[in-house]
Amino acid sequence: MAMIPALPGVALFGTAFGALAAERGLSVLEAVLMSGLVFAGVSQIASMELWSPQVTPALVLTIAFTTLVINLRMLLMGASMRPWLAxxxxLQVYPGLYILTDTNWVSTLRYRREGGADAGFLFGGGLIVWFTFVPSTAIGQIFGTLLANPRPYGVDMILPLYFVALLAPMFESARRSVPWAIAGLVAIAVQSVLPGFWYLIAGTLAGAVAGGLLGDE
Incomplete structure (x- = not known):
């Protein structure tokens, strides 16, 4: 039940990726395999935007570096759960980390915060997202560019609003909110001056450093 509010956004995000994959010449099978095996929505979108039929070493390195930068946030997300999952x-931990997404990560944090103790919650949430995202990729690829740009429909706001709804009750004091505020402000600032996805890494690192410096109350 905890994942249900996020699923429409996940589905439409998968559809948008499928449409972009079709535009770049990927078949339904190729697009679905990419979503099923890679399972990294933002990185997949970025790689498709960089993709060219003329594969060169420089292109491969550019895509690899871009996806590395985008996914570095997973290191901090995984580390944040180590005290609980260590x-x-x-068999309960690693499958969940393999299908770790922003969606099931924030849902798991909320679940743990409310007293949940089942380590399988992370994997279960990720599996629900996987079974939504992958079929949606096929739908997007088949129907082409119908939802290649989800912004006119407000789809891009669904997942951010879901995160806010889950995280807001976890802010028990102004002090605990400071790292989140710093992360958001840094991300916005970096996005305004640097192209690409550097704002994700900058915001994540700024929030982590701020949280470490503030320490516990």
Whole structure:
């Protein structure tokens, strides 16, 4: 039930990726395999925007570096759950980390905050997102560019609003909100001056440093 509010946004995001993949010449099978195996929505969008039929070493390195930058946030997301998952069985931990997304990460934080103790929650949430995102990729690829740009429909706001709704009750004091505010402000500032996805890394690192410096109350 915790994942249901996010699923429309996940589905339409997958559809948008499928449409972009079709525009770049990927078949339905190729697009679905990419979503199923890579399962990194923003990175997939970025790689498709950079993609060219003329594959060169420079192109491969550019795509690899871009996806690395975008996904570096996963290191901090995984680290944030180590105090809880460190003693859990590997079969419960690693499958969940393989399908870790922003969506099931924030939902898992909320679940843990409310007293949940089942380490399988992360994997279960990720599996729900996977079974929504991957079929949506096929739909987007088949129907072409219908939702290649989801912004006119307000789709791009669904997941951010979902995150806000989950995270807001976790802010028990102004002090705990400071790292989030710093992360957001830094991300906005970097996005206004640097192209690409550097704002994701800058905001994440700024928030992490701020949280470390503030320490516990």
């Amino acid at each position: 003693d859990a069985p590997p």
